[in-house]
Amino acid sequence: MNRSTIISVLLILLGGGFLIFRASTGRMGQSYARVSQVNAEEALQKQLTDLDDKLAQQADKQSKDSQAIQASRDQLQQRINAVTGQTWTTRTPVAPKHRGEKDVEFNWPMTIGLWISAFGMIAILSFLFQDNILYKLTEAILIGVSAAYAMVLGFWDGIVGILFAKLTPGMVRETVIPATPLEAEPELMFLVPLILSGMLLMRLSPTGNWIARWPLAFFIGLTAGFRLVGFLEADFVQQIQATIVPLVVLEADNTINFGATLKNTLTVVTVFCCLVYFFFSIEHQGVVGGIAKLGIGFLMITFGAGFGYTVMGRIALIAERMSVLFDDWLWLIDPTGKRIGLF
Amino acid sequence: MIVAYFVPPAQSWKDDLAIWFEILAAFAFVLGAGNLLKMHLQKVSSRQAGWGFSVVTIVAFLVTLVVGLGKVGVNPNPTFPEYAWSGNKMESGSSWFWYIFEFVYLPLAATMFALLAFFIASAAFRAFRAKNIEASLLLGTAFIVLIGRTYAGIILTDWLPAPLRFDRLTEFIMDVFNSAGNRAIMIGISLGIVSLSLKILMGVDRSYLGSEE
C-alpha cells in the first residue's frame, strides 16, 4: 500500500466512524418539512369569493363589466363542481427547530437528498487529494444533470411558453398553461422560427448538418447587429464621454479640489497611456514607447486589483460550501439558530 | 437590429425578430443536449477509455430529462387545479425535478467551482513571482487589495495617514487605476466587436459556418 492509499483509507475510516457516531445519536443530517393539504375546491372557492366582492362593488349590476364578472363566476362555479374531492399534499422544507410542531414531520426524501448531496460534495473535494473514481462519477452525473436541466427549462419556458403559446394558444391553454389569454389567436408567423429550429436540429445529422447553417446565420447576424449598437453606445461613446473630465476641479469658492483634481488627472492619463499601449500601428519607440511602458504599468495595477478581487471571490465560494457541510449536514455549527432548543 | 435603432417604426420588426431569436435559443439547448447525448453514445458504442462514465452521464441526463419534461411529482397550480400539468416544475418539496436540482445539481456545481479556491492558493505559492517591475506592480497591488478588502486592512494600517491606509488605498486603486485601465480595455474591445460585427454582416468573416468556410 502506498502512502496516498494509506492516508485515504485512514481518512475514510476516521470520517466514517465520526459520521456513524453522530448519525446514530440523531445529531446530524436530518431534514424536516411542513406538510399541508391543498383542497382544490377551497382554492377555487377563494377565487369565487374575490369575484363576488368585485360584483358587489359594481354600481350597475347590468353593466358590461358586471355581466363579464357574472359569466366568470358561473364558469368558476362549474370548475368547482368538477374538482370536488380533489386534494394534494405540499411539503415545505423547514428548520429542524420546528420539529414537534403540528404539521411538521421528519422528511425521508429530503434527508436522503441531503446525505446524497453531502457525499457528492465530499467526492468532488476528494479530487484535491488525488483524482479518483468517485470524483469522476460525480462529475459525470453533474454533466448529465446540468445538460438536462437546461433542456427542460428551454422546453417549458421557451418552446412551450413562447413558441407553442403563439402557434397553438388553444391547445396550450387546455393543457399546460391555462392562464393563456382567451383572446390569443394562433400567429402563423411563428411557423418561421419553428422551421428554423427544425433546421437547427439538423446539425446533429451527419449528412444534413449544412441545413443548420441557415438558422446559425440568423443567430449570428442578429447577435452581430444587436451587439454592434450596444457596444458602440455603452462601451465606446459613453466611455469616451466619461473620460472627458476637467483636469483641474474647482470648488464653489474657486479653490482647487486637490483630491478630485488628482483623481481626474490620473484617470485621463491612465486611459490615454493604456490606449497608446494597445495602438500597435505605431512602433513603440521613443516618446510613444515611454507612454506605452507607462500604460503597461497602469495595466499591471489594473490586473493586480482584478487578481485580488478574484481571490476574494473564489474563497467565498468554498467558505459557503463548507458552511453548508458544517451547518446543514454535520450540525457542528448553527449560526442562524436553525436548531435552537433541539438538544 | 441596426435599422430599428435609426428608424423607430422598424422597432416592431426588431421585437418580432428578438422573439424568434429567443425561440431558437430554446432549441439551441435541445441541440446542445442532443450533441452531448450523441458524443457520449458514440463513446459507449466504440468502448473508448472511460466509457463507463459516459453511461453514467447518459443515465443522469435521461432521468433528469424525463422527470423534468414529465413534471413528475408536480402538483397542479392551485389557481387551475383541474389542469394536472399546470403546476410549477420546480415546486419545492414535491417536484422530483426540484429534488434533483436541490440535492444533486446545486451542491455539485457549487462545490466544483469552490475547488478553484484551493488551486488559487497553490498557484499563489508556485507561480506568482515578482520577476520584473511589471510583475512586482501586479503583486503589490494584489497585496494591497487583498489586505484592504478585509478587516486586516484597517487594523494593520490604521497608524498610516488616511489616504495611505490600505482600505482607502484599495478604494482609490479601484476608482482610478482599475476603472481607467478597464475603460481603455473596454474601448479597445468595443472597437473589435464593432469591426467583427461589420465583417460578419458584410460576409467577410464566415467562420461561424464551420471549418469548411
Add this chain to the structure above:
Amino acid sequence: MLAFFRDLDRRWIFLAMFLAIAIPLLTGIRFPEAPSKMVRNVFQEIDQLEDGSDILLAFDFDPASQGELQPMAAAFTRHCALKKHKLYFMTLWPTGVPMIEQNIRILATEFPDYKYGTDYVNLGYKPGQEVVIQSVTSEGNLQNLFSTDNAGSSLKSHPMTEELGDIQKMALIVNVSAGTPGAKEWVQYAATPFDLKMVAGTTGVGAPALYPYIPNQLRGILGAIKAAAEYEQALIEKFPDLKENKNSQEGLRRMGPQLIAHLLIIGLIVVGNIIFFVDRKRGTAS
C-alpha cells in the same frame, strides 16, 4: 526549511486553505465592517426612493456563484421589502429561477404582509440571453414575451403586472450577476439606451470590469462578499431590528474565514517569492 517549502506537495497547501476556512467557521470569528463609499452609494440608491417604488430585481446567477452572490441578493431583497417597494423578479439564466425562489422565501418568512401579485411578482426565465433585455425594455412588448409569471398565472391577473408593458417605468434596476449575460448586458441594453437607474452586485471576478460604467451608466457596484457584508452592516445601521435576524448576516459571518484565507494567500505569495529570490541569488532559479 527553504528546501521543505521548495518541494512542498500542493496537498499541504490545500489542507492549509481548508483549515484557514474551517477553523474560523467552526469558531464563529467575526470582524466589524464599515460600509465603504461605493456601498453607501448603492444603499442610498435604494433607500432614497419613495416607498412603494417599482424595482426590477434581475438575479442572473447560478449555484456555482451563489456563495458570493446570495448574501447580496438577500440583502437587496430585504432592503427593498423594508422600504415596501414593489418587486419584479426575473432572470436571464436558467439556473437563476431557484435563486429567485430562495429570495422569495425570505419575503414569505420575514415579510408576511408582502402579497404575491400586489407587492412582488416572479416573472421567471426566458431563453435568449441579452436579447430578452431588449424584449422587456421595448415599449409595450414585455407581455409579448412574458404572458404568464413563473408559476403559470396570467400577468393580467396580478394588480402590479396588469398594465405592465415594459421595464422603462422601473425606478431602479437591481442586478445581481455572475457573468454573461449579466450586469454588463443590462448596462448596455437597458441602463444606457433608456437612461434607467441601475445598481449591480457581482462576483469578485466580474466587479473590476464594471467600474468604468460608474457613475454615469451604473450608479454603483457591490463587488464580492466583502461588499455584501458591508451592505448588510449598512442595513443593520439603518434598520437596527435586523441585528436580531441572524439570517440577514450571512455576508458578515463569512468575513472571518475570508480574512484568514487572505492572509494565507499573502503568506504563500511571500514565501514563494522568498524562495524565488534566494534561488535567483544562488543562481539556481529555473
